[in-house]
Amino acid sequence: EAGVAQSPRYKIIEKRQSVAFWCNPISGHATLYWYQQILGQGPKLLIQFQNNGVVDDSQLPKDRFSAERLKGVDSTLKIQPAKLEDSAVYLCASSLRSGANVLTFGAGSRLTVL
Amino acid sequence: GEDVEQSLFLSVREGDSSVINCTYTDSSSTYLYWYKQEPGAGLQLLTYIFSNMDMKQDQRLTVLLNKKDKHLSLRIADTQTGDSAIYFCAPSPLGGSQGNLIFGKGTKLSVKP
Numbered sequence: 518e519a520g521v522a523q524s525p526r527y528k529i530i531e532k533r534q535s536v537a538f539w540c541n542p543i544s545g546h547a548t549l550y551w552y553q554q555i556l557g558q559g560p561k562l563l564i565q566f567q568n569n570g571v572v573d574d575s576q577l578p579k580d581r582f583s584a585e586r587l588k589g590v591d592s593t594l595k596i597q598p599a600k601l602e603d604s605a606v607y608l609c610a611s612s613l614r615s616g617a618n619v620l621t622f623g624a625g626s627r628l629t630v631l
Numbered sequence: 632g633e634d635v636e637q638s639l640f641l642s643v644r645e646g647d648s649s650v651i652n653c654t655y656t657d658s659s660s661t662y663l664y665w666y667k668q669e670p671g672a673g674l675q676l677l678t679y680i681f682s683n684m685d686m687k688q689d690q691r692l693t694v695l696l697n698k699k700d701k702h703l704s705l706r707i708a709d710t711q712t713g714d715s716a717i718y719f720c721a722p723s724p725l726g727g728s729q730g731n732l733i734f735g736k737g738t739k740l741s742v743k744p
Binding site: 521557558559560561562565573608610619620621622623624625 | 672679719736737
């Protein structure tokens with residue numbers, strides 16, 4: 518089966534600019550997640566979708582970050598305006614709903630904010 | 632909230648066993664996961680254990696859970712150079728959304744030939 522696809526793989530922008538990341542989950546996976554991984558840290562959940570509804574966005578900085586999952590498939594994560602501290606890898610993951618919630622991660626989108 | 636601690640580095644020789652340790656604070660965690668991250672890649676699920684188990688073995692991997700001490704370990708037998716990566720412990724606290732795995736900072740495993 519195809520994995521979780523993400524693009525772009527790398528992006529360099531200046532602070533106060535905007536950026537968008539795209540994710541295509543595994544076919545049939547109802548749940549989609551965006552994680553932020555800062556260098557040297559473990560991933561931190563930003564937002565979780567169940568189909569096209571938001572389950573948890575408690576750690577999403579809503580003043581600058583937004584995410585949507587139209588039609589319950591692909592998702593886009595946007596940052597506007599970007600800050601230096603947003604430099605990180607943005608990981609998308611998806612899962613089937615099950616007792617043991619096995620997440621499959623994409624390769625990530627590395628953002629550098631100058 | 633949940634806090635997860637891991638040693639940052641571990642170095643072993645090829646063929647030896649590796650043991651990666653993890654301590655966590657939230658005793659309500661129902662599933663506890665181990666993920667592997669190779670350079671420039673996303674995270675790959677290695678194995679997981681349900682909180683009512685003490686041990687789980689999966690080929691070269693053995694997971695031990697001490698729920699009383701909130702200690703989780705991952706043992707890799709016959710470690711190979713291809714096992715070099717960062718390993719993350721990730722409990723899934725009860726009450727959080729199912730995707731809200733709390734990741735430690737990761738243990739970087741270096742395997743010397």
